[in-house]
Amino acid sequence: MRTIALWSPLPSGSGITALAASLPVVLAMEFKLKTLLLHGGESGGRVEQAYSLHNQSLDHSLVTFQDHGMNAVDRLASSGRLMPENIRDYTASLLPERLDLLGGSRETKSESVETLPCLMTQVIETAVRGYDLIVADAGNGTPNAVDQAILNAADLILVGINQNLRSLEMIFENELLLDVIQGKPSGMIIGRYDRSSHCTVQNVKRRFGVKGILEGIPYCSQLTDAWNTRTVLTCIQRGRGGMDRKRESPLYQALRSTSLAAVEQLGLPSAGYSERGA
Template sequence: MSLIAVWSPLKSGSGSTMLASSLPIVLALEYQVKVLLAHGGHAGERVEQAFTCKQEALDYMTAFQDTGMDALERLRAGGRLSPENVRNYTLPLLSDRLDLLCGPKPMPADAIHATGNAEDRKQAELMTRVMESSKRSYDLTVADAGNGVPGAADRAILQAADLIVVGLNQNLHILESAIEQERLPPEVSDKACLYIVGKYDRDSHCTLHNIKRRFGIKTTVLGVPYCSGMTDAWNMRSVMPYMQRSRGGADLKRMSSLYNAVRNLADAVAEQLGLPAGGSKLGGLHALG
């Protein structure tokens, strides 16, 4: 039904990839939705680094040749790509709730040089088709569109998105360069957006309110705190069990500040996209709307 792109104009330091891996988990846990997690990078990159999959017991490239974007490209080339069969080439993360679509194998450098713009066009066309199909076979798709200047696949994600979550940080010098100098791609400037300040320090003078006022942001701005536990979980490819523990049990009374912040974002996304009520507003970090 809907596509959420997570993207940052900053080359690094916004925590947008960690957010892209945790947001679909929270949406799948808190809302009655079937979610697909995808990204515009290559196999083994970006959000894939957050999870341990059974296939990793085998040779990596061999294990993924029958799933992910490479398999969907073969279907597209044969005229057999459809919304109904996209699910068959994903990896389940939460049974019947959350699936992962892995990226394509990276091409050798000489092949990239030889194909040039033709390869970019092929990647963009495939991603566009896949995102269109995912909207019909999943309730929500969350796609990591990377950092900095978007590549061909990332531009296709941004173009197809119904909502873009834009990752920022509290470094005003970097934000001035990335936002004030009109470096946002056109795919972002014309879309509905929510803004997330990653690794947020609420004791800093660079508050959410100040960022919103300084850059004339008219929509919601939320903060997601730095969390050493999440950093460790990322390094151990155990973001899924970490987020499940961070939820605090069935009564939600021991919910971590990180989970609370991501759930605030999930609630804002649900409100923006008109998802069925399934979460409640929890008074965690500050949110400016």
């Protein structure tokens, strides 16, 4: 069990994409897990917007970013050369030897769209043999075919929600949620969480009978600014507050708690993790 999918039934407002970009950074740093981040959107979209990828060289390689991502991997798969050991060659390294990002597809032709779900499935099945963990952004709302392939392959689905009771009532009454989860292990993540609201984590658990993982990720203006400047990686690293975590931010603390819950749910090793500073 090595694949986490992040998805929200809401069209917007859950913060699920920001979480998908932030969570793997914490997983890679805290648990020493070799992690691959990918998504079901187009090149340059979704989690790719969190990082300054197109303005930097990638491992000083002779190839350009256009030779990376799903299109490059597609060429490997078409020629039968897609292997666990060579997927990394077509990713952007975010944390050396720890966290890589596989960019989305640049193809929009109908024939390419039809083949992308199968490619995504093949990529995940191959990557799990070369990485300790895969974190995948499966988007918002009704999943497209590629996002559905991610959800089908997931071992754990983290569902993004908010503190709007009307939205929560629609989510828990809507068959879309049950259709997406399909009996898989899952958890709920309240994005942009306001601790002073009456709609607390505990109240949501009681009112809607939520079992298992339910975490609140607080709103953080620094993360919003970091998203706008494509410096989310630096923002999360600073939020750790140093090796002793004396200045650990509420955002990082929540991400760390969510990471631990996910790792425990997946049964992954957490020997390198320390509760110090919690």
